[in-house]
Amino acid sequence: MNDERQSNTHSRRTNYSYIEEQNEARTELLNSKVNQLKHLAVQIGEETKFQNKYLKELHDNMDHTDSLVGQARRRVILLARSGSWKIYLYLLLFALFVFLVIYFLIKR
Helix, strand or coil: CHHHHHHHHHHHHHHHHHHHHHHHHHHHHHHHHHHHHHHHHHHHHHHHHHHHHHHHHHHHHHHHHHHHHHHHHHHHHHHHHHCCHHHHHHHHHHHHHHHHHHHHHHHC
16 A cells, blocks of 8 residues: 555656646747747837838928929919910920820830
8 A cells, every 4th residue: 555655646746747847848838939929029110110210201202292293383373374375285285295205105
């Protein structure tokens, strides 16, 4: 009976150490996954900063382009108010020429 107790105690210790080994292995795996997620979160943060910077630059460029288009529109309106029909004709012919050049370049 004494042998059975020692065997039982030894078996419990073996099971306990096996469970401890499994816990350690799973803890290491979990730690690895947490580190991967941390690295991924840092990369996402860096990409977000880059994209925000890019969007700010794009917004600034669009504002600049909007102001240039507004200036050009005011100039065209000023020309239209001057009453010269020749300017409209030249503008129309120039636009048609540009369209045709682009069309033939794309068609090649």
